[in-house]
Amino acid sequence: MSVTSVVRRLAAGGIALLCFALLWPATTQAQVGGTIRGSMVEAGTQRPLVNARIAIVGQERETRTDDNGSFEFRGVDPGQYTVEATFIGYTRQSSVVTVSTGQITVVNFTLQRAPIQLDEFVVTGTAGRTEKKEIGNAVTSLDVGDLSQVALVANVQEMLNARAPGLTMYKTSGLAGTGSNVKIRGAGSLNASYAPVYYIDGIRFEANPRSFGNDNVGNSTTQFRSPMEFIDPADIERIEVIKGPAAATLYGADAAGGVIQIITKKGTRGAEGVQWSASVEMSQSEWVKETPTTYYQCTASRIRNASSYPGCNDPSSVEFWTHDGLVTGIPEEDIIRNSAWGDSLFVIKDNPLARHPRAIRPADGYDVKLSARGGGQLFNYYMSFNRMNEEGIFLNNYQNRTGGRANFEWTPTGKLNMGVNFGYVRNQVRIPLSDNASDGLLRNAYRSRARATRDPYEQGFRGFGPDQTNTYDNVAREERTTIGMTASFDPAPWFENRLVLGLDKYDVRETQFYQVDPVECIWGLPECDGQIGQRPSTTHTWTVDYAGSVRARLSNDFSSRTSAGMQLNARQYRRYTTTGYGLVANNLNLIGSAATTEASEGYNEQTSLGFFVQEQIGWRDRLFGTAAVRVDDNSAFGSDFSLVVYPKFSLSYVLSEESFFNVGMIDDLKLRFAWGQAGNAPAPFSADRTYTSDNVAVGDAPVVALRPSAYGNPDLKAETGSEWELGFDASLFGGILGLEATYYNQTTRDALMSLPDAPSTGFSGSHLVNIGEISNSGFELLATMSPVRNPSFQWDFTLAFSANKNELVSFGRLA
Numbered sequence: 001m002s003v004t005s006v007v008r009r010l011a012a013g014g015i016a017l018l019c020f021a022l023l024w025p026a027t028t029q030a031q032v033g034g035t036i037r038g039s040m041v042e043a044g045t046q047r048p049l050v051n052a053r054i055a056i057v058g059q060e061r062e063t064r065t066d067d068n069g070s071f072e073f074r075g076v077d078p079g080q081y082t083v084e085a086t087f088i089g090y091t092r093q094s095s096v097v098t099v100s101t102g103q104i105t106v107v108n109f110t111l112q113r114a115p116i117q118l119d120e121f122v123v124t125g126t127a128g129r130t131e132k133k134e135i136g137n138a139v140t141s142l143d144v145g146d147l148s149q150v151a152l153v154a155n156v157q158e159m160l161n162a163r164a165p166g167l168t169m170y171k172t173s174g175l176a177g178t179g180s181n182v183k184i185r186g187a188g189s190l191n192a193s194y195a196p197v198y199y200i201d202g203i204r205f206e207a208n209p210r211s212f213g214n215d216n217v218g219n220s221t222t223q224f225r226s227p228m229e230f231i232d233p234a235d236i237e238r239i240e241v242i243k244g245p246a247a248a249t250l251y252g253a254d255a256a257g258g259v260i261q262i263i264t265k266k267g268t269r270g271a272e273g274v275q276w277s278a279s280v281e282m283s284q285s286e287w288v289k290e291t292p293t294t295y296y297q298c299t300a301s302r303i304r305n306a307s308s309y310p311g312c313n314d315p316s317s318v319e320f321w322t323h324d325g326l327v328t329g330i331p332e333e334d335i336i337r338n339s340a341w342g343d344s345l346f347v348i349k350d351n352p353l354a355r356h357p358r359a360i361r362p363a364d365g366y367d368v369k370l371s372a373r374g375g376g377q378l379f380n381y382y383m384s385f386n387r388m389n390e391e392g393i394f395l396n397n398y399q400n401r402t403g404g405r406a407n408f409e410w411t412p413t414g415k416l417n418m419g420v421n422f423g424y425v426r427n428q429v430r431i432p433l434s435d436n437a438s439d440g441l442l443r444n445a446y447r448s449r450a451r452a453t454r455d456p457y458e459q460g461f462r463g464f465g466p467d468q469t470n471t472y473d474n475v476a477r478e479e480r481t482t483i484g485m486t487a488s489f490d491p492a493p494w495f496e497n498r499l500v501l502g503l504d505k506y507d508v509r510e511t512q513f514y515q516v517d518p519v520e521c522i523w524g525l526p527e528c529d530g531q532i533g534q535r536p537s538t539t540h541t542w543t544v545d546y547a548g549s550v551r552a553r554l555s556n557d558f559s560s561r562t563s564a565g566m567q568l569n570a571r572q573y574r575r576y577t578t579t580g581y582g583l584v585a586n587n588l589n590l591i592g593s594a595a596t597t598e599a600s601e602g603y604n605e606q607t608s609l610g611f612f613v614q615e616q617i618g619w620r621d622r623l624f625g626t627a628a629v630r631v632d633d634n635s636a637f638g639s640d641f642s643l644v645v646y647p648k649f650s651l652s653y654v655l656s657e658e659s660f661f662n663v664g665m666i667d668d669l670k671l672r673f674a675w676g677q678a679g680n681a682p683a684p685f686s687a688d689r690t691y692t693s694d695n696v697a698v699g700d701a702p703v704v705a706l707r708p709s710a711y712g713n714p715d716l717k718a719e720t721g722s723e724w725e726l727g728f729d730a731s732l733f734g735g736i737l738g739l740e741a742t743y744y745n746q747t748t749r750d751a752l753m754s755l756p757d758a759p760s761t762g763f764s765g766s767h768l769v770n771i772g773e774i775s776n777s778g779f780e781l782l783a784t785m786s787p788v789r790n791p792s793f794q795w796d797f798t799l800a801f802s803a804n805k806n807e808l809v810s811f812g813r814l815a
Contacts, residue, residue, distance in 0.1 A: 115738020
């Protein structure tokens with residue numbers, strides 16, 4: 001059965017399940033019983049807390065507050081219950097209520113701000129759900145569930161920007177559909193990727209930026225698009241970021257650059273009805289910096305040279321484009337004269353980007369979102385739809401995205417919970433030439449000679465003008481499907497099991513088209529004869545992740561949690577490149593109809609398998625020590641290298657829980673230390689010695705011969721990142737100020753360095769060797785402050801600060 005058919009069947013099943021959920025008769029509401037009703041507000045401001053979670057403990061019933069902060073449970077059996085209120089960024093609160101038949105029980109909650117939540121659950125870099133107070137490394141948890149309601153957020157990159165200290169985003173372009181390089185705690189590699197690995201609901205997905213015509217741009221500074229565009233920011237509940245090897249040991253040979261996990265929204269079990277949300281956002285982007293004014297000096301010799309300098313010879317005869325159309329004559333205000341210069345010297349000025357009607361534009365956009373969440377006693381669901389259109393400021397730049405998400409959870413028993421996550425997106429992006437390309441618009445406008453010279457295409461542009469540059473037609477059509485299945489089985493209160501199965505299917509078709517242009521032939525040969533290129537590629541990333549934990553109470557003071565698990569990540573990539581030269585007509589642009597065609601194919605496959613064991617000892621629920629080890633194997637390792645082992649150790653101490661700790665201004669204080677190792681695997685086939693074919697002549701007969709391709713290295717292994725970090729988390733002044741501070745020191749050993757092949761081997765390229773060493777050290781601070789909070793005014797702000805020292809310690813030494 002093909003992957004496509006599986007996707008279609010799962011989509012059909014998801015739609016059927018949605019219809020079943022929406023039409024499910026509200027039997028729990030109809031049965032005789034009592035009602036629990038109430039509201040949730042924030043202490044100080046008294047403003048309602050919207051979309052906060054309310055649960056009846058032990059009853060598998062929960063709901064969310066509405067826009068007024070209100071909630072209601074109907075059809076509750078008579079008896080005594082504990083109602084719990086939770087909201088990210090606030091203290092947890094519970095209340096015991098008594099329900100009577102036919103009666104309404106009112107319970108209201110007032111939650112305090114909690115900038116540091118030590119009882120918050122974290123799932124990234126841990127063996128299952130773990131409270132933050134138990135973790136010895138820095139974890140940045142971004143509550144972004146309602147961010148899109150208070151700010152215009154176009155993509156995931158904007159959510160991450162400036163919100164996680166130590167995470168740096170390098171965005172080389174502001175064009176629609178372009179992406180950013182992400183780096184955490186400096187660059188730990190030269191020839192392997194220093195980017196973090198990405199997960200969505202436990203499923204690994206392809207997220208490295210891509211350039212047109214290249215599989216992976218790595219550290220490129222050219223314009224490229226981001227595969228993360230498939231995620232609608234409105235679907236995200238929170239983002240967890242763990243940084244460096246000390247935190248990412250459990251992810252093995254790919255995670256030395258850190259891990260970013262995106263957790264999407266879920267439904268509400270036992271909710272009263274369906275909660276709908278709809279929004280329409282309109283946007284406009286403009287060139288905000290002052291467009292450059294160019295100047296050109298007209299000397300006596302240039303004034304006399306009418307053929308090369310018509311603007312100097314006769315400014316009134318020059319034709320050029322403005323927003324009023326094609327005009328003749330450079331206006332006098334654009335000519336700078338000085339009586340001391342005489343008639344033999346003057347200066348012409350121009351602003352081609354602002355003047356030309358087809359250079360830049362105000363770029364319009366819209367974003368339509370629709371979502372629904374709800375559930376019953378044993379299930380919950382969340383579904384969404386998104387349609388986004390965004391223009392770029394250049395006329396040949398745009399992005400159109402259409403997609404949706406469906407998350408379902410089913411709890412048949414109190415011991416088993418099963419979930420299915422499904423996301424589907426179609427995205428189309430057109431990106432122009434890079435800003436510094438020889439034929440790019442900005443390069444030719446910035447080098448303008450102010451209409452003084454005889455420019456080849458349009459006056460005021462040195463080289464291509466807007467009408468020529470805008471014909472550059474390079475479009476990527478992306479289709480993205482993510483499917484995940486999660487099962488949590490707890491056969492006993494002390495035994496936890498979690499299994500995640502997932503697929504990220506990423507299909508891209510890049511099309512590059514040059515129109516038939518036999519007269520001007522602006523793009524040169526063979527492009528001006530008409531050229532069409534198609535580059536379809538498919539990337540499949542499979543995830544299998546299991547973790548199990550056994551909890552034990554060793555004594556009144558000591559607790560134990562023993563965990564073990566495995567993780568399998570498999571990536572398959574296949575790409576075809578086909579090009580047709582010589583088209584009959586622009587509308588007949590199939591490759592098969594071209595006069596000459598050529599094709600090539602690329603394929604790579606990489607599999608990583610790791611196992612880990614972990615032991616955590618807790619003392620009085622305030623001091624936690626964790627030790628773990630992971631063993632990894634990777635298909636990219638050399639044939640003479642087998643397994644790699646990554647250990648870790650951490651301590652977490654909630655000092656504020658001690659009876660002797662009595663510092664009035666400090667509400668909570670956790671001290672933490674972590675040390676660990678993680679890897680950075682080389683690219684597929686880097687270790688292999690390969691050959692390719694070539695056409696040669698033997699006498700008069702053409703034959704196919706074997707030619708050396710890549711020398712390889714049978715001893716190649718992953719880079720090893722080793723790191724220790726020390727820090728604290730603190731809440732001060734009654735929740736007004738939250739601080740997270742961390743110092744880290746990281747070393748990458750066995751760093752991959754590229755060495756030239758020895759000529760005596762018969763190979764003429766280069767190969768990778770594990771001989772380098774790179775160091776990173778730095779300090780990170782995250783401050784969250786709420787200095788003013790009252791019913792009429794509130795002021796919240798976050799300060800993220802980081803400093804990093806990055807050094808190439810050694811290029812290595814060969815024996």
